[in-house]
Amino acid sequence: MPAPVVKPRTLYDKIWDDHVVYQQEDGSALLYIDSRNAGRQVRRTDCTLSTVDHNIPTLSRKNYTSIKTFVEEPESRIQCMTLEDNVKEFGVTYFGMGDRRQGIVHIIGPEQGFTLPGITCVCGDSHTSTHGAFGALAFGIGTSEVEHVLATQTLLQRKSKNMRITVDGNLSEGVSSKDVILHIIGVIGTAGGTGSVIEYAGSVFRNFSMEARMSVCNMSIEAGARAGMIAPDETTFAYLKGRPLAPAEGESWDRAIEFWRTLKSDEGAKFDVEVNIKAEDIAPTVSWGTSPQDVVPITGIVPDPTKITDPTKRASMERSLNYMGLTPGTRMEDIKVDKVFLGSCTNGRIEDLRSAAKVILAAGPNAKVPESVVAMVVPGSTLVRQQAEAEGLSAIFIRAGWDWREAGCSMCLGMNPDQLSPKERCASTSNRNFEGRQGAGGRTHLLSPAMAAATAMSGKLTDVRKFVGGKDTTYTTDTILTKQLNPLEFLTDKVLPPPIPEGWKGGSSSVPSGAGGSQAGSRTFTVLKGIAAPLDMENIDTDMIVPKQFLKTIKRTGLKDALFYAFRWDPATGAETDFILNRAPYNKACILVCTGANFGCGSSREHAPWSLKDFGIQCIIAPSFAEIFMTNTMQNGMLPCVLSREECKVLYEDALSHKDIEVDLEKQEVRRENGQIMKFTLDPFRRHCLLNGLDDIALTLQKSDAISAFEKRRTEEWPWLDGFANVKEGKVGVADTSGKKTKFDW
Structure with missing residues (x-):
C-alpha cells in the first residue's frame, strides 16, 4: 500500500x-x-x-x-x-x-x-x-x-x-x-x-x-x-x-x-x-519621516510630496515633513542632529556596541562628539554593559564624549526620563520614528549603530562608509586595546526555579469557569447608532492614539483626555485645540470613521483602545487595521469594522454632514441614513463573544482537560x-x- x-x-x-x-x-x-x-x-x-x-x-x-x-x-x-x-x-x-x-x-x-x-x-x-x-x-x-x-x-x-x-x-x-x-x-x-x-x-x-x-x-x-x-x-x-x-x-x-x-x-x-x-540594492539607510517606511539611502534626498498622486498619502507626507521640519530636496547628509541614541531592543546588543566603537576608532584617536551633540549609549542588558566594559568598549565611548548609561529601554520610547525636547532632532538605533515617540515634538531618524556613531562624530547624518571604507577597523589604538570576549563568561548567575506562592495548587487556574476574565469590562455589542467622528489619515499609530506618558497607569479607565493628546491639546499652553474630537457634535461621537489604511499600527499597548472607549468610541471603521490593535479592541468589547476605502470615504462625508451611522453586528451591516447598506465580516468566534458579552478566559477554562x-x-x-x-x-x-x-x- x-x-x-x-x-x-x-x-x-x-x-x-x-x-x-x-x-x-x-x-x-x-x-x-x-x-x-x-x-x-x-x-x-x-x-x-x-x-x-x-x-x-x-x-x-x-x-x-x-x-x-x-x-x-x-x-x-x-x-x-x-x-x-x-x-x-x-x-x-x-x-x-x-x-x-x-x-x-x-x-x-x-x-x-x-x-x-x-x-x-x-x-x-x-x-x-x-x-x-x-x-x-x-x-x-x-x-x-x-x-x-x-x-x-x-x-x-x-x-x-x-x-x-x-x-x-x-x-x-x-x-x-x-x-x-x-x-x-x-x-x-x-x-x-x-x-x-x-x-x-x-x-x-x-x-x-x-x-x-x-x-x-x-x-x-x-x-x-x-x-x-x-x-x-x-x-x-x-x-x-x-x-x-x-x-x-x-x-x-x-x-x-x-x-x-x-x-x-x-x-x-x-x-x-x-x-x-x-x-546589492541595499545601501546604508536612514528614515526621513514619521513612519518606518519613510526611508532613503543616506546618499539620497528628502522626497517631494507634490509628486504623490494619492491625496491621502500626499497629505500624510506633507504632515510628516512639517513635523520633521524638513524641506523636499534636502540632502540627507546635510541634516544636523542634536542627539544620538544607541540602544533599544533593536540595537542594544554587544555586536551593536562593537560596530559603533569601530567607527569611533576610525574617526581618529582624538575624535570627540561635537559640543552641539549629546550622544548616549544604553546597553540592552546589564550583562551586555558588563561585557562591553570588560572589552574596553565603554572606554572608547566615554573618551569620545558619549554618555555611558545603565540598561533599559531609555530613549526608544521616552517613557522614562531619557527624552527629546520639542523640535530636537535625534539619530536613533531604535525601531520607531512616530510623532512624539522619543518625546513630545521630538524628531527621530532611524539608522544602524555604525551610522549612529558616524553621525555622532560628525554632528549630522553621515554615510558610515566615509569612516570605515577600506580602513582597518580592528579594536586597537595606541591607548586602548580591546578583546572580544565570550558572553558565557558573564552568564554565571544561576537562574533558580521561581518560588512557590502559599496556597498554590499547581497545574491549572483556580478561577471557577463562570468567573469574569478580562478586566476590560466587556459588554454585549449588538447595534450601535449615532454620530461618527471623521478622520482622513492613514497609518494612525498607537503612539498617536495615546502617547507613551499615559502608559504608566495601572488602570484601564481615566484615559479620555489622553486620546489623540498631541492633536487635542496645545503643547505650549495646554489649551484645547480645534481637532475634530474637540468639536461638537464629534465630542460625543460613538463611532470613528477613518479613510486611511493600517489604523492602530505600532505598539501592542492596550491603552489605545482603552482611551478610545473611555472617550465613548465603541466602533472604529477603517479600510484595514493593525492585527494587534484589532484584537485589543475586541478584547475590550469594541468593534473594529473593515470596509473598502471607497465605502469609508462615503461614510466620512456622512460624518462631516453630521449624519448618523448605524452598525449592526448581528447582521454585519453598516447602514446610512439614506438606506444604503454596507456589508462587513468579522471572525465568527469574536463576533459570537461580542454579541453575547462572553469572557475568553472562562471559555478557555472549559477546555482545561x-x-x-x-x-x-x-x-x-x-x-x-x-x-x-x-x-x-x-x-x-x-x-x-x-x-x-x-x-x-x-
Missing part, C-alpha cells in the same frame, strides 16, 4: 501545528504558549520570566537600594513596585533592577537561553517578534491577552498567512542588518506584512549572526506582520549552547538539537506572498521546555507544586 502523501509545510506551519490544543470549527485555534515574558493564579510559573525595562531610569545605579527610593517619577515608581509585589505573590522569576541579569526583555530572553527554537513566545510588547530569530513563533499581545496566557497558558488565535522575504547576494560595505530591515520596510510598506507571519530566507540571513537576525525579526512588526522568523541552524545552536536556561548538555541537548534540525520550511511549501530583494492533555504530551516530546531551570538541575517536568517555598533572593 503506498505511503500517504505528506503536504510540504513552512516553518510557521510546523510550529503552529505543534501547539494547537483545540481546533475550533470556525478555523480559530486554542494555541499553547511555551514562554511568556511578563487576581488569577499563574498556571505555569516555570514558563514565565519578568523584568523591568520600559520606564526605569538609566542613570548610574551605584547607590541603588530599592525601586521605592530610586525611581523618582511617581507613576513609574508605582508601576514598578506593583510588578515586584505581583511577581512575589504569584511566584514568577524576576530580574529586577538589583539583579545583574536585568535588561530589555527581548535581549535577556535570548541571552539567558529562555528563547528556544520551535517554541511559542508572547509578551505584552509588540517587539516580541525579536525571538523569531531562533525559529520561534513569537508575537506581542495586549494586556487582556497577557492575562489570558497567565491564567490558561493558551491563547485564542486565527492562523496567519505565510509570507517569505528572500534576500540573496552580497551586502555592500557599511550595510548592516538594520539597513536590510529598513530597506525591506521601505519596499513593502508598514502594512505590507499585515495578516502574515514573515519568514526571512536567503544567503544574507543565513550569513548573519544571531544578533543581526534578532534586529531583523525585531522590526517585523514595523512591516505590519504578526511575527518574523528565521529557520534555526548551526549558528543558532552555537549561540544557545551553554546558556543558563537552554537544555543541559547531554541527552536533553541532543534530543533538542535533533528536533530543532526539523524546523525549516519543506521543499515545495506554499507561501501566500513572496518578496525577493537583491542584496484538553490543555492538561497537551501539557502531558509536551512533556513527553519536548521535556527540555518544562521546569524552567529545573533542566539544569537534572529535573524534568513542571515545577514542584507541593506548596513548599523555594528560596529565592529578591
Whole structure:
C-alpha cells in the first residue's frame, strides 16, 4: 500500500501545528504558549520570566537600594513596585533592577537561553517578534491577552498567512542588518506584512549572526506582520549552547538539537506572498519621516510630496515633513542632529556596541562628539554593559564624549526620563520614528549603530562608509586595546526555579469557569447608532492614539483626555485645540470613521483602545487595521469594522454632514441614513463573544482537560521546555507544586 502523501509545510506551519490544543470549527485555534515574558493564579510559573525595562531610569545605579527610593517619577515608581509585589505573590522569576541579569526583555530572553527554537513566545510588547530569530513563533499581545496566557497558558488565535522575504547576494560595505530591515520596510510598506507571519530566507540571513537576525525579526512588526522568523541552524545552536536556561548538555541537548534540525520550511511549501530583494540594492539607510517606511539611502534626498498622486498619502507626507521640519530636496547628509541614541531592543546588543566603537576608532584617536551633540549609549542588558566594559568598549565611548548609561529601554520610547525636547532632532538605533515617540515634538531618524556613531562624530547624518571604507577597523589604538570576549563568561548567575506562592495548587487556574476574565469590562455589542467622528489619515499609530506618558497607569479607565493628546491639546499652553474630537457634535461621537489604511499600527499597548472607549468610541471603521490593535479592541468589547476605502470615504462625508451611522453586528451591516447598506465580516468566534458579552478566559477554562492533555504530551516530546531551570538541575517536568517555598533572593 503506498505511503500517504505528506503536504510540504513552512516553518510557521510546523510550529503552529505543534501547539494547537483545540481546533475550533470556525478555523480559530486554542494555541499553547511555551514562554511568556511578563487576581488569577499563574498556571505555569516555570514558563514565565519578568523584568523591568520600559520606564526605569538609566542613570548610574551605584547607590541603588530599592525601586521605592530610586525611581523618582511617581507613576513609574508605582508601576514598578506593583510588578515586584505581583511577581512575589504569584511566584514568577524576576530580574529586577538589583539583579545583574536585568535588561530589555527581548535581549535577556535570548541571552539567558529562555528563547528556544520551535517554541511559542508572547509578551505584552509588540517587539516580541525579536525571538523569531531562533525559529520561534513569537508575537506581542495586549494586556487582556497577557492575562489570558497567565491564567490558561493558551491563547485564542486565527492562523496567519505565510509570507517569505528572500534576500540573496552580497551586502555592500557599511550595510548592516538594520539597513536590510529598513530597506525591506521601505519596499513593502508598514502594512505590507499585515495578516502574515514573515519568514526571512536567503544567503544574507543565513550569513548573519544571531544578533543581526534578532534586529531583523525585531522590526517585523514595523512591516505590519504578526511575527518574523528565521529557520534555526548551526549558528543558532552555537549561540544557545551553554546558556543558563537552554537544555543541559547531554541527552536533553541532543534530543533538542535533533528536533530543532526539523524546523525549516519543506521543499515545495506554499507561501501566500513572496518578496525577493537583491542584496546589492541595499545601501546604508536612514528614515526621513514619521513612519518606518519613510526611508532613503543616506546618499539620497528628502522626497517631494507634490509628486504623490494619492491625496491621502500626499497629505500624510506633507504632515510628516512639517513635523520633521524638513524641506523636499534636502540632502540627507546635510541634516544636523542634536542627539544620538544607541540602544533599544533593536540595537542594544554587544555586536551593536562593537560596530559603533569601530567607527569611533576610525574617526581618529582624538575624535570627540561635537559640543552641539549629546550622544548616549544604553546597553540592552546589564550583562551586555558588563561585557562591553570588560572589552574596553565603554572606554572608547566615554573618551569620545558619549554618555555611558545603565540598561533599559531609555530613549526608544521616552517613557522614562531619557527624552527629546520639542523640535530636537535625534539619530536613533531604535525601531520607531512616530510623532512624539522619543518625546513630545521630538524628531527621530532611524539608522544602524555604525551610522549612529558616524553621525555622532560628525554632528549630522553621515554615510558610515566615509569612516570605515577600506580602513582597518580592528579594536586597537595606541591607548586602548580591546578583546572580544565570550558572553558565557558573564552568564554565571544561576537562574533558580521561581518560588512557590502559599496556597498554590499547581497545574491549572483556580478561577471557577463562570468567573469574569478580562478586566476590560466587556459588554454585549449588538447595534450601535449615532454620530461618527471623521478622520482622513492613514497609518494612525498607537503612539498617536495615546502617547507613551499615559502608559504608566495601572488602570484601564481615566484615559479620555489622553486620546489623540498631541492633536487635542496645545503643547505650549495646554489649551484645547480645534481637532475634530474637540468639536461638537464629534465630542460625543460613538463611532470613528477613518479613510486611511493600517489604523492602530505600532505598539501592542492596550491603552489605545482603552482611551478610545473611555472617550465613548465603541466602533472604529477603517479600510484595514493593525492585527494587534484589532484584537485589543475586541478584547475590550469594541468593534473594529473593515470596509473598502471607497465605502469609508462615503461614510466620512456622512460624518462631516453630521449624519448618523448605524452598525449592526448581528447582521454585519453598516447602514446610512439614506438606506444604503454596507456589508462587513468579522471572525465568527469574536463576533459570537461580542454579541453575547462572553469572557475568553472562562471559555478557555472549559477546555482545561484538553490543555492538561497537551501539557502531558509536551512533556513527553519536548521535556527540555518544562521546569524552567529545573533542566539544569537534572529535573524534568513542571515545577514542584507541593506548596513548599523555594528560596529565592529578591
